[in-house]
Amino acid sequence: MTAGTVIIGAGQAGLSAAEALRKRGYDAPVTLIGDELAPPYQRPPLSKGYLSRELPADRLWLKPESYYAGAAIDLRPGVRIARIDRAARCVVTTQGELIAFDHLILATGGAARRLPLPGADLPGVHVLRSLAHADALSDALAQARSLAIIGAGYIGLEVAASARKRGLEVTVLEAADRPMSRTASPLLGGWFGALHRGYGVDLQVSTGVAAITGSHRADGVRLMDGERIEADVVLIAAGLTPGVELAEDAGLACADGILVDAHARTSDPGIYAIGDVARFDSALYGRSIRLESVQNAIEQGRAAAAAICGARAPYDPVPWFWSDQYAIKLQIAGLIDGADRMVRRGDPEEGAFALFHFRNDVLIACEAVNAAPEFMAAQRLIAARARPDPDRLRDVTVAMRAFLS
Amino acid sequence: MAKITYIEHSGAEHVVDVETGLTVMEGAIRNLVPGIDADCGGACACATCHVYVDPDWMDRTGPRQSMEESMLDFASDVRDNSRLSCQIKVSGALDGLIVRLPEQQG
Ligand SMILES: Cc1cc2nc3c(=O)[nH]c(=O)nc-3n(C[C@H](O)[C@H](O)[C@H](O)COP(=O)(O)OP(=O)(O)OC[C@H]3O[C@@H](n4cnc5c(N)ncnc54)[C@H](O)[C@@H]3O)c2cc1C
Ligand code: FES
Numbered sequence: 001m002t003a004g005t006v007i008i009g010a011g012q013a014g015l016s017a018a019e020a021l022r023k024r025g026y027d028a029p030v031t032l033i034g035d036e037l038a039p040p041y042q043r044p045p046l047s048k049g050y051l052s053r054e055l056p057a058d059r060l061w062l063k064p065e066s067y068y069a070g071a072a073i074d075l076r077p078g079v080r081i082a083r084i085d086r087a088a089r090c091v092v093t094t095q096g097e098l099i100a101f102d103h104l105i106l107a108t109g110g111a112a113r114r115l116p117l118p119g120a121d122l123p124g125v126h127v128l129r130s131l132a133h134a135d136a137l138s139d140a141l142a143q144a145r146s147l148a149i150i151g152a153g154y155i156g157l158e159v160a161a162s163a164r165k166r167g168l169e170v171t172v173l174e175a176a177d178r179p180m181s182r183t184a185s186p187l188l189g190g191w192f193g194a195l196h197r198g199y200g201v202d203l204q205v206s207t208g209v210a211a212i213t214g215s216h217r218a219d220g221v222r223l224m225d226g227e228r229i230e231a232d233v234v235l236i237a238a239g240l241t242p243g244v245e246l247a248e249d250a251g252l253a254c255a256d257g258i259l260v261d262a263h264a265r266t267s268d269p270g271i272y273a274i275g276d277v278a279r280f281d282s283a284l285y286g287r288s289i290r291l292e293s294v295q296n297a298i299e300q301g302r303a304a305a306a307a308i309c310g311a312r313a314p315y316d317p318v319p320w321f322w323s324d325q326y327a328i329k330l331q332i333a334g335l336i337d338g339a340d341r342m343v344r345r346g347d348p349e350e351g352a353f354a355l356f357h358f359r360n361d362v363l364i365a366c367e368a369v370n371a372a373p374e375f376m377a378a379q380r381l382i383a384a385r386a387r388p389d390p391d392r393l394r395d396v397t398v399a400m401r402a403f404l405s
Numbered sequence: 406m407a408k409i410t411y412i413e414h415s416g417a418e419h420v421v422d423v424e425t426g427l428t429v430m431e432g433a434i435r436n437l438v439p440g441i442d443a444d445c446g447g448a449c450a451c452a453t454c455h456v457y458v459d460p461d462w463m464d465r466t467g468p469r470q471s472m473e474e475s476m477l478d479f480a481s482d483v484r485d486n487s488r489l490s491c492q493i494k495v496s497g498a499l500d501g502l503i504v505r506l507p508e509q510q511g
Contacts (some may be wrong), residue, residue: 059427062446129471261440293452298444322450330471331450372472376452377477396465 002028005101005308006091008246009082009107010034015062015274017105018299024073024309030073031099033091035080038131040064043295046134046325047158048163049170052165053138060131060271086268103308104260106266106273107301110292112199115238116149119212120152122270123220126235128155140233142164148172148221148231150209154323156237157192160201161325171202173221183241185336185355188367191348191352192325199326212213240278240292245353255279262314264304272304283316284382285335285364293321308401320375331375334365343390345374354378361387373400380404407500411438411456414508423495429504430454430491440506447491452476453510455483456490459503466493466502482507 001200005021007014010032018032018384034040041060049055055382068075082094089099112127115164126137137159141147149156150207152174160170178189179196193277196203208224212234244254253259253267257279264272264280275297279290296319303315323330328351339357353376357365366378377400381388392398409432411419423432423436433454442453445464449472458466463486469477477483492505 044446044448058430064437067437070437201406294445322445322448324448327446329450370472372475373478378474380479 001191003089003102004029005103005105006031006033006099006101007105007107008033008091009042009109009243009275009277010036010075010077011107011109011275011297012040012062012108013297013301013383014105014107015040016298017107017272017274018073018301020302021071021308022102024140024305024311026305026309027172028102029296031076032068032073033076033093033099035059035078036130036132037078039068039075039077041131042294043129044228044322045401046131047128047155048162048199049129050134051141051159052162057131081246084246084271086250089156089270093392099120101201102270104271105264105301106138106247107297108246109276110240110242111301112236113238113241115209115236116194117209117211117236119214119218120236122214122216123234124214124217125212125378126233126402128159128235128237128397129240136233137233141168144232145169146171146231147233147235148229149235149237150221151237152176152203152205153182153237153238153244154180156235156321157196159237160196160203161199162198164326169202170200171204171231172196173223173229174203175208177206178205179205183336184332185339185342185348185357187342187344187348188330188355188369191369192330195326195328217226224294236326238268242275242279242290244277247273247277254342255288259288262303262316263301263312264315267305272307274304280315282378284318284362284385285338289319289335291317291319295320318379320379329370329372331368331372332365333368333375333378334363336367339364341390345393346371346396356388356390358390363388377401377403407495407497407502409495409499410501410503411504412438412503413438413440414506415448425496427495428491429495429499429502430457431491432495433484438506439491440510442510443491445491449476449489449492451472451487451511452480454490455480455507456488456504457484457511458462458486458488458493460485461503462502462504464501465498470495481509 046069146169256272306313339359352370354371355367368375421436445451
């Protein structure tokens, strides 16, 4: 019997790869190993509908329980892999069990970054990556009146919106001079900052946190300038550290992520990496990128499955992402780094607009706020490396469809 | 609870009971009806949960939401009865609903 494919990490990417293998008719064993107890689930609602209690846990599962047996996917929840033995072509669980593979897929995601702040280990200090984290945070919020969030990235801001819906007082502290500074344009970040302030969030930018205070449990934070902010609960929302440990220990090439090619292959041709943990060369952007999005997890999972099945389907995506905050839907297509020109369509004051970003006249990204046509059209234009006319783009009387012909 | 019939592009029919409060998209995912990808999990952000509502049921499923409308505008093979199934909430009034699936999503 063949050992088949072993997938480490039963998240969005790992499941996508397993599903795609079966859809392609792969008939060797598929083993999907994850250290969480929950079956594969969606993370996006953890900061949104699940945290605001509009969505129960059983609506997070990506597949019904019966799926796994039916598709002959051996789902092994609650099992953690301790190391990879490349020479013996097997992985070893923390319990010492050996699981052999012909192909191995690393879909280990990553860990929420904990900041090296005094007090960061106090009870009452939370991070948010997993369902267990969301449950802990949600329970804590039920007992709390105030929440301080360190970091105004997407997760920090989404939690702020959900906590406001639950009636908490919310302070968001951001070291940069605007929200979402790593991934969004200044105009968009500023607009979201104003949105949150309008909903009563105390958003403080250019604000460094010196420590989390409290003797037995967190009771607030102290800022660099000495000011103290009281909070019953503190959330550190400072991004993700990719889960490269297994790969590094096994000697696979890593650099802020596991390095893979367009077929999701690592430096060991029988070993693949996908999802948040994988860094690959984007032909579209001409540089190496690591994406943290559902789109990337799903599609790179499919690319690895294609490669294992001997198909040639190079992965060169137009990255896309969404975020829901209050009644606002943000959709971003492409990546804005390197843009040299921005074109605005629609009026930010009216709550629906899009920002198009160009580099050398080529459209490379679009940030769409309640503007789905702009987002959908931009995905195709970016893929085609198109050069839409900025003056027409700015003109809202020209329908987005017109740019696609 | 509502009985919903999903008809694949190939003609294969799936008749399933879907709990009130879920969406028509979730009814398909939970019952392993193939042909709906639902990449964004119902956030109305991906347009990979496209269905055609049986014309007799269009009154009861109601009109498209505005965000849904513009997402659909860019899906392939869109018709008058096209909907994003994650935006149709299941209720008793939809007992007997028939939806057809497109040849492909996206
Ligand atoms: C709160 C939150 C909100 C988000 N919102 C959005 C959004 O709106 N839109 C969007 O596009 N994306 C969003 N994302 C990002 C998206 O969820 C991720 O990009 C996606 O889940 C990545 O999938 P993955 O499979 O690579 O990693 P994960 O889903 O993290 O899966 C990795 C799994 O591997 C397990 N694992 C790790 N190491 C081991 C080991 N040694 N042994 C066994 N198991 C192991 C982990 O426990 C985990 O279960 C959000 C993420 C979070 C946390
Ligand atoms: S599931 Fe993504 S739009 Fe319906």
